[in-house]
Amino acid sequence: MIITLPAEKLLQNGPIIKVQIGNPSDPLVQAITVNALLDTGAAFSAINPQIAHSCRLIQRSQKKVHVPGNTKAEDAKVYPEFAATLGFPESDLDRIRVHGVIACPIFETQFSCLIGRDILRYWEFIYNGVLGQFSIKDSRISFRSLTEPTHLSN
Amino acid sequence: MLDAQNPLQHELAFYENHKSEWLPQYENHFVVVGGDQIAGFYKDYESAWDAGTKKFGLQASFLIKQICLHEPVYFLY
Numbered sequence: 001m002i003i004t005l006p007a008e009k010l011l012q013n014g015p016i017i018k019v020q021i022g023n024p025s026d027p028l029v030q031a032i033t034v035n036a037l038l039d040t041g042a043a044f045s046a047i048n049p050q051i052a053h054s055c056r057l058i059q060r061s062q063k064k065v066h067v068p069g070n071t072k073a074e075d076a077k078v079y080p081e082f083a084a085t086l087g088f089p090e091s092d093l094d095r096i097r098v099h100g101v102i103a104c105p106i107f108e109t110q111f112s113c114l115i116g117r118d119i120l121r122y123w124e125f126i127y128n129g130v131l132g133q134f135s136i137k138d139s140r141i142s143f144r145s146l147t148e149p150t151h152l153s154n
Numbered sequence: 155m156l157d158a159q160n161p162l163q164h165e166l167a168f169y170e171n172h173k174s175e176w177l178p179q180y181e182n183h184f185v186v187v188g189g190d191q192i193a194g195f196y197k198d199y200e201s202a203w204d205a206g207t208k209k210f211g212l213q214a215s216f217l218i219k220q221i222c223l224h225e226p227v228y229f230l231y
Contacts, residue, residue, distance in 0.1 A: 024203070025212045041231035059161055060203070060218045064227045076227045080160075083203055083218070098203045100218065104230070114230060 001091040007132030013110050014038070015127060015134040020087035021047060021113070023055045024098045031055070033089060035111040038125060038134070042116035047084070049103040051112060057082035063102055079104040086119070093123075093138050164189065165217035173221060180221050188216035195221075 003017070015038040022031035032055055034047075044063065051057075061081040079102045086096040096119065106112055124137040160166070165187040176185060176195070184202035186193035186209070193209040196202040199218060206216045 025207070039230075041229070043228040043230065046230055058213070058215070060206075060216070061162065062160065062166070064225055066227055066229045068231055098200050100199055102228075102230075116230070 001088075001093060001137075002133065002135040004131070004133045007129065010129065010132045010134070015125075016111055017091065017115070017136070018089050019113050019115070020089050021051055021055055021057075021101075022085035022087065023057055024083055024085045025058050026056060029056050031085070031087065034113050036113035036115050037108075037111045038120065038136075039114040039116055040120065040125075042114045044102050044118050045086075045099070045116040046079075046102040046104050046106065046114045047082075048106050048112040052080075052082045052084075052101075052103040055084070057084055057101075057103075060100060065102060065104060067104060077104075091136070093136060094140060096122075161215050162217045165215075166219075169217065169219050176221050177223060181223065182220060184218055184220050186216060186218055188214060 016035050017038065018033055019036040020031045020033045023029040032051055034051060059080045060083045062078050063081050064076045065079050066076040081100045081102050083098050084101045086099055088095070106114065122138065122140045124139050125134070127134045168187055168190060169185065180195045183195040183197060184199055185195050186202050186206040188206065188210040193205045193216070196205060202218045206218060210216045
């Protein structure tokens, strides 16, 4: 997927894509499509708590998270982690069937989801600020072939 | 720090009580816990979720927790 924007818009908003968030425990719940920022500064992917509520996602864990505005390590807070399905409409990126996402308030109007390094680890992400262009290539097949043992049969 | 409203409070306490037993063999694996029952240890989140839904049910409450010596603090910037 290659997205081209006016360079000024990319500078102002950052690399934003559409993400469809669904409930892996209940496919009958309507998935929600939101804007998501590709955020190399985020260790984990996050959504606004309202999305978790609307999709009736089920909490599966919690994580201690340091967010902007925290000045000391002890300011980190515990946020719930939900299991979600992540789809990428208007793109050729493969769906992620189930993945843990943190629900913490994202005080932005342009996006309500952060795609962090936990998902970026599966993608090749190229950002070209000069051209106002960014591209994403799903490398999960090659990633798996590098990390998972291959079973050979005679 | 456990929230009184946390639906996984019991499972998180169970995890803390058993973490030291699991660390030598399963560090960085995902353990699946529902109540006092374990649904196994898995190398990735997806496999852990599959095992949890199979053992406890799709809508049931269960914990998926990566086993770490020190609880990591993640940065969102």
